[in-house]
Amino acid sequence: MNSQNLSDLKRWFTAYVKGFYTDDPLYNRAIELKEVHTDRVCRNLLQLAGALNLPHEKQLIAETVGLFHDLGRFRQFAEYGTFKDADSEDHADLGIRELSIHRVLAELEPAERKTIVKAIHHHNRIAIPEDEPEGDLLLMRMIRDADKIDIWRVFAGHYRERKSSRNSVVDHGVPDEPRWSSAIIQALKAGRMADLRNAETLTDMKLLQVSWVYDINFAPSFAIAEEQGNLDRIVSALPDAEEIHAAVRSAREHIAASRREG
Numbered sequence: 001m002n003s004q005n006l007s008d009l010k011r012w013f014t015a016y017v018k019g020f021y022t023d024d025p026l027y028n029r030a031i032e033l034k035e036v037h038t039d040r041v042c043r044n045l046l047q048l049a050g051a052l053n054l055p056h057e058k059q060l061i062a063e064t065v066g067l068f069h070d071l072g073r074f075r076q077f078a079e080y081g082t083f084k085d086a087d088s089e090d091h092a093d094l095g096i097r098e099l100s101i102h103r104v105l106a107e108l109e110p111a112e113r114k115t116i117v118k119a120i121h122h123h124n125r126i127a128i129p130e131d132e133p134e135g136d137l138l139l140m141r142m143i144r145d146a147d148k149i150d151i152w153r154v155f156a157g158h159y160r161e162r163k164s165s166r167n168s169v170v171d172h173g174v175p176d177e178p179r180w181s182s183a184i185i186q187a188l189k190a191g192r193m194a195d196l197r198n199a200e201t202l203t204d205m206k207l208l209q210v211s212w213v214y215d216i217n218f219a220p221s222f223a224i225a226e227e228q229g230n231l232d233r234i235v236s237a238l239p240d241a242e243e244i245h246a247a248v249r250s251a252r253e254h255i256a257a258s259r260r261e262g
């Protein structure tokens with residue numbers, strides 16, 4: 001794969017996404033959310049690839065994964081009007097299907113294609129497989145970090161603005177109540193990523209997002225996230241309660257330790 005391939009793919013992506021815009025501003029907001037997210041994830045990936053000293057060709061592949069990781073979101077929203085996989089279908093696999101229908105990766109080497117598709121498929125799983133080639137695992141870890149860093153941005157903005165402009169497309173309409181799940185607090189204290197199925201309130205969503213620090217794979221990812229400041233914004237949107245402070249402290253200690261080691 002070379003730089004020309006990547007610019008062709010970017011051009012294809014832009015034209016594809018353009019086809020989803022309508023004359024409904026609310027609908028377009030959802031499409032734009034994912035278009036901007038895609039762009040930010042690509043930037044995060046480039047920054048991460050630089051920090052990890054990845055060779056140029058690997059950077060191109062990483063950026064391609066970023067470009068297409070959420071491709072399924074556009075058709076998902078057009079067909080089901082939601083970004084909730086549980087109420088529609090898995091958006092990673094939906095995107096892979098779109099790539100194949102439109103023969104988007106046809107110019108790439110079969111091995112590159114396979115690596116890209118695998119990274120897209122695993123970007124939103126609970127965990128990544130262990131028995132995969134090291135190069136594939138690297139990409140899977142990179143896209144998961146770059147994605148989480150940008151979802152922190154999306155939600156930090158959402159928590160700040162939701163009172164003035166409701167957008168249930170982002171939070172699936174969970175109630176904004178100052179109660180939280182003890183299972184999520186337990187996960188944070190135990191150093192585990194919390195389970196989305198335990199998230200009933202917006203407070204749970206915030207805590208869940210804080211718990212993602214336990215699923216960040218690279219020390220430079222913490223540096224990139226810190227530079228953007230969005231995790232801190234999410235933390236400051238949490239209720240003021242000792243149980244929450246303690247859980248956040250554990251998460252912060254984990255970040256500090258990872259950065260020391262990295």
Ligand SMILES: [Fe+2]
Binds near residue numbers: 070091
């Ligand atoms: Fe995704």
